Amino acid sequence: MEGELSGVPEDEDAHSSSAGPQRDSILAAVDYVEVEPGGEVIDDKEFDIPQVDTPPTLESILNETDDEDESFIPEDASLLNLETIDTYSCDTSSLASSDSGDRTHLKRKKRLQDAFSRHGSVMRHSLLKGISAQILSAAEKVDAGLPTAIAVSNLIAVGTSHGLALIFDPNQALRLCLGNTAVGAQYGAISALSINNDCSRLLCGFAKGQITMWDLASGKLLRSISDAHPPGTAILHIKFTDDPTLAICNDSGGSVFELTFKRVMGVRTCESRCLFSGSKGEVCCIEPLHAKPDLKEHPITQYSLLAMASLTKILVIGLKPALKVWMTFPYGRMDPSSVPLLAWYFTAVQNVVNPMLAFCRGDAVHFLLVKRDESGAIHVSKQKQLHLHYDIINFTWMNSRTVVLLDSAEKLHVIDRHSQEELETIEISEFQLVYNSSHFKSLATGGNVSQALALVGEKACYQSICSYGGQIFYLGTKSVHVMLLRSWRERVNHLLKQEHFTEALALAWSFYEGKAKAVVGLSADVSKRKGVVGDQMVEILFQFADRALKKCPEQGKIQVMEQHFQDMVPVIVDYCLLLQHTDLLFNQLYDKFSENSVAKGIFLECLETYILRDQLVGLTPQVMKDLLIHFQDRNMMDSVEACIVHMDVTSLDIQQIVLMCWENHLYDAMIYVYNSGMNDFISPMEKLFKVIAPPLSAGKSLTDEHVVMGNKLLVYISCCLAGRAYPIGDILDDLVTQVKHQVFEFLIRLHSPEALPNEEVYPYVRTLLHFDTREFLNVLALTFEDFKNDKQAVEYQQRIVDILLKVMVENSDFTPSQVGCLFTFLARQLAKPDNTLFVNRVLFDQVLEFLCSPDDDSRHSERQQVLLELLQAGGIVQFDENRLIFLAEKAKFHQICEFMYERKHQYDKIIDCYLQDPVRKEEVFNYIHNILSIPGYSTEEKMSLWNKAMHHMEDLVSLNPCKAADMVAIHFSEQLETVITKIQDPFLLFQFLRSFLNPRGRGCAAEDGGSIKPQLGRGPRNIRHLRPDLGAPCADCGWRGTGGSAESRGAHLGRPREDPGSGRDKGCRRPGARPGDRGRRCLGAPEREQTGLPSEAEAVPATLGPTRRVQKRFRKSGEASRLQPRAGAAQGKPRLPRAQHQRESGEEG
Template identity: 80%
Template sequence: WSPASGFVLSREPASLSLSLPASLPTCDLYQNQALRLCLGSTSVGGQYGAISALSINNDCSRLLCGFAKGQITMWDLASGKLLRSITDAHPPGTAILHIKFTDDPTLAICNDSGGSILVIGLKPSLKVWMTFPYGRMDPSSVPLLAWHFVAVHNYVNPMLAFCRGDVVHFLLVKRDESGAIHVTKQKHLHLYYDLINFTWINSRTVVLLDSVEKLHVIDRQTQEELETVEISEVQLVYNSSHFKSLATGGNVSQALALVGEKACYQSISSYGGQIFYLGTKSVYVMMLRSWRERVDHLLKQDCLTEALALAWSFHEGKAKAVVGLSGDASKRKAVVADRMVEILFHYADRALKKCPDQGKIQVMEQHFQDMVPVIVDYCLLLERKDLLFSQMYDKLSENSVAKGVFLECLEPYILSDKLVGMTPQVMKDLIVHFQDKKLMENVEALIVHMDITSLDIQQVVLMCWENRLYDAMIYVYNRGMNEFISPMEKLFRVIAPPLNAGRTQPTTKSPTLFSFFSPSCCLAGRAYPLGDIPEDLVPLVKNQVFEFLIRLHSAEASPEEEIYPYVRTLLHFDTREFLNVLALTFEDFKNDKQAVEYQQRIVDILLKVMVENSDFTPSQVGCLFTFLARQLAKPDNTLFVNRTLFDQVLEFLCSPDDDSRHSERQQVLLELLQAGGIVQFEESRLIRMAEKAEFYQICEFMYEREHQYDKIIDCYLRDPLREEEVFNYIHNILSIPGHSAEEKQSVWQKAMDHIEVLIQLKLLKLLHLYGYDPNQVYATAYVFYPF
């Protein structure tokens, strides 16, 4: 029995034409692996030789056969009759190597071993659109061409892959709006092996056969090699005898004979994602597994996690070499999602069945911690919360350990806002589970990220108050009832008396902290503890909070309660931060007439509470006037503050009768001046009071404004904390550009006036450095010390 010399696939399903055997001009037609027709006879074998090329037209009605001695025959595939024999379509004495029908069933193209291409009745005339040099290559390398339609930028156009040797080039052919054809190079693929066949499986996947008969499955876009398969057992049929034209005496060029060593054009054909390889004894069919088969293959190996991961890559369109998924993206996702749901049910059953029957509880927990998160992950990725919180939750609840692990798995998704809503039953079980484990801080963190509609508001508020979950309580009031004032009143009622009396310090769980940040966030348009207030509610909430803060007394005020308790409490808690929040709020409301009235009102209240009360420290009072100075310095300022109040603050900060907090008072006044408050003072009076209070940094600030740099030397020398810095100051004035000659001269003269003091300072510094007693060596060192 002799091997076939070539074969061709029909577009008709399960049809295949083979030329058998290599030495005879017969062609067998198989359908569903059953012989249907045997075309030709042995009587003309000596005249035509073996069949060397085959081609079937588009409607599968005609078969062209090319022969080793150059003849061409056409057959009717319906009746099996010979329609014509063509003996003069090309120069005699050469074998037919290729023959192809065109889109027109009456036109065909053939190529022979003489190295020429002949066009039979093809119109219009051929036109060259692009030329591309091969470059250096092995002369025995097989030239290859392969077309396929490819989607690029939402347009489907033909793409030509051509290669010879180890480099594949891809060219895209497209027609523009004017009808002109353009050929553009897309990319090229460098290989480490020589090719003898190139086949498209689909628009994204190609299969390459190298010279050692190894298949390489390549993803075209990423150029990643997905798989390799050894096919030497196929015993592939090569077309060497035809390329060498042995049937006609071997009259071919040396180049063609070299190529013929590896030529297998007529032995490989593809259709519908399948590749057919003609071996010496069999025809082998190879194809990529469909996406479903690939998933099922992993399931059969009990690799459920890997199967889910692969299915998800199909769902997201990230998998390569995909076969069997058609339609638009939404349809493809729906098909894959259905299969993933089936796997998830199987996975949940497996998790319960594989659970250890006995042993430590930690072993069971670890088992479910390894498996349950996978179910949660994929249900949420598939946006199937209905499945997660119904069937999956019910199934896993059969095991108490699995149920607990399931509930704990939800925590990171809730905290990252990937899971907001859930069924009331699951929500209730979740809170109870964390309560039972004494994880109340976790409960609070979860509540403030949840959809409030899934909570029993009354029950949650009671739980929050009992467990001091103030964040959660404020969140439930704000989000559940759009109520922003009630939680503030509750918290202020608890913390105001001890805080105003100075008997409490806020901690991380202190209601003081929450009573401060809640109104502060509301004034800034932010929800507490996270998020933003709905835009349509922001003006209303800000007005409500302002009205709340400026209340003269609280709802259940005692006779001893001081006026404006809420503002007073916030100022006692963190003066600077509260004033910063007010500054931001003023900025937001600068174009609101009502807000301008609120600004003036709250400024008047701040002054009344802080200036007329001795409970506040100099630093706190200074913060208030620094805040006021910044507001008054704005070009669009509408606030009015009596200037005498600034004078009172100056008297308060510079009071010579109070030596306590000297540095604090000086720093507060300095910040006030730097914030623009200097315009509120008479400068000469300010300097006198600063000198009297020994506020030398204030004096320096004022002298520097007047360029009286020489007087600043006195400020350093009189300040025990900064006297040694005088040397750097003098050096900077004398050496750094930017000061006039007169200014430098005055500084130099002042330094000379204080030369003795300066030398003593420097000497004392050196003596202390080396451990000597200054009183013993001062006189001697003074004589020799150069300034």
């Protein structure tokens, strides 16, 4: 093996012979690389390479207008005839590329529309025309063969299938041609290339396993290495490390070797060491960690890390100071044809910069963060993963946030690593990308490789894609292409060239806010960034406005013109407001739009949205004037009012706006202008009172407009007293107390400023009371809640209460309902625990006398209802209860009497209240049943009510015989004879007994729709002798009584026996039945749907409500109640209800 003699490393020699430019980027390097005197130079005449008069610089090419819309056409069309170029090299193009051919019109990029609309064009594509043309020329003229590999540093090296290495400078001029076709015939195609950091050395790996090193300054061959790895295998990868004397190679046997270059006594040598044997698992991808010059001192660089990917796992090893494996990461099942990929990048995680290794295979990308701890140990931690829906064949870091992936369908995917969002998709199949399949199959040495490695090689393109200085170079079979991230300004301008102004503004705004992805060329300083982008957006806005006016259809329907400007003007307004350039909006831009009447109208109308959202609070006087005129002309006064209440009106002509608002009935806007423009909270009330007071004082009906004004006045007063601005917002904190006091003082004025001699006192309170007593008192009640801790406000409360009493009690203009509202309001205030109001009790007595006046029968129910609300609100404490009852009885206020008797537990007297009330008298049955059934009442209370009901039995029967019969069956069945004796009228007795014995047979079902309980089967022993036929079931309805023979069963409700003449059963002959009604429910049967007197489990409450409410609903079952005597029944005491009665069983009670 070459280099067995030990010696000093070759560092000095390597550096001393370097004459190449030291630059960070191809774009930055625009000067020619000087050729060292005496070095080998390509003779253009010898190789017949065409001369380029003025070779274009790479920078100029990359800055050319985008070539996306044109196909690649070489300068010399004859160069496309490549049929006889290669006679012994293998095809290097992919299946996806080979079918593209020499198409005249190729669609360069097919982007996803959604990503494009959000991010614009992120990547810029350029064709390196000079290099592409010279590759084709070399293939044609000197039989250089097709391109097979590319390496880029400050120079561009392209290897060919005939063993030549073409070196181009940054201006795309051919600098060197290394090797010749004879060498190519011996060594085969160049399969791998690598340029060292200082661009002084080039390593070439060949398909037959040979390795050569060239001096890029002189073009001299420095080393030819044939024994660095086992013979018969192709070089798949060869990589310089950051140490110029150390390189790594990977062959088609899957082995990895370390190459150490030395120079001993002028003799260059190379020592080889096997790092990984292919017998342990074939490695098909290697990647040493390279650090930029500013990161050379990073502590992790001293380990000279190398990442290797085999078909089953990845390894991270350190070559220095001694060989050590730092990490092994096996991956699970993968598609065997998928390509393993590795890529390093230094990135900041938690403000600490460390290298991150990206590993891809199949559709997954793993990110591994490599850190060194204080002890010197290397730790590798997994970061967020990417899971994609396509097979990845190349991975490239653009920066720490943006990566570019190439899938097996030859589509580029630009991905934001943090959000995992796909920013752009570009199809590059027209590049006719070179693939390394033949080298992975080692065809040049007989194909002695494993089947697994050959399968991976189908998609391998390691040597045809490389990145340098933020650019990605793609080697095609006939051309070289560059992709790089566009700068932020380029991305915006790219959209502007296509007249996509809305998208350009949206993209620029994302740069302005710092939310854009894949950003290039912007300062990290927020203020600087916003300044630069903001200026650019202002330029775009002017361009957009000019285009909107220029492209406006000159003829056609007005709707077409309106739609044209509606698509553009609001966008311009939106971004002006976002940039806070209202001066620009209302001056230069507004002047532009004013040239077109349609555009001007759309501009003014679109302002409404921003004003209502409080995004625009001020307009210039000219714009405000035009806005009001425009809306008035189109009868859009509601929009005017909505806008005014959201604007700062201090800079406007307030008197003009107030006049306009008043003339157009814009009361909200008028009040707002007075309040916010002049801090005047009284004048709006004076203007409104002047309009609504005269008709109210004259007793005239109000118009709809008057009602609207009155309602707004009440709401306005409520807002002022609550510290709220009208119609929206809040009053300034330093004005809240002042406004409350001003409003109170205004309301309690003795007279208005322009009072007539006959004006009554307190005109404003009087007007509001006449307008809506209840709502005005509600406003005061809410205000009193807020004034608990304000001493002066407490004084206002007492004063206004005194005024209310004076106005309403001493005046006969108010209805009982209005007076009752006042005293209900007072009763609630007085009932509060922290009450400070004082009201003379005599006034309550006067109100009571007024409401209970027996001489006035008008509004009887209204008076009673008002007094009832007053009592329920707590006013009861203001009255003598005995006198209240006396007056209520005298006035026939039966509900008031019921309320008072309920408080005194005199439930028996409530029966009289119901019987004497023509409206509610039938509710007495429910009331009696509730008291006797619901727990919670004492025995004495129930007994007194029971006796009272017995006393009024004849009255109850005359009221409703059916309900009375139900009530007796439940609560008075043991005293039936006494009940009968109480009913003196024979006809009433007949109706009662008929209903009691046959409740469904005589119309009770129809009458009893509002009864209080399902009808009961009658079962007491003391009535059985009256109807011995009861108890047998009806053949139609199944109703069962308590006894009787089969003969009597057939006679139930006229149920006939079978007609002997027809031999057919004619059905149940109930009243109203039709022939053939057999099977229908008999009206004599106890239906579950019908309701009668409830049991103790389901008592129905009385309508009024003071009685105790029902606890549970009666279960609607087919079972009726049966009666159970309570203790003492044998002594003749009345019996209270108990359990149920099974009518199916015929069981006796």
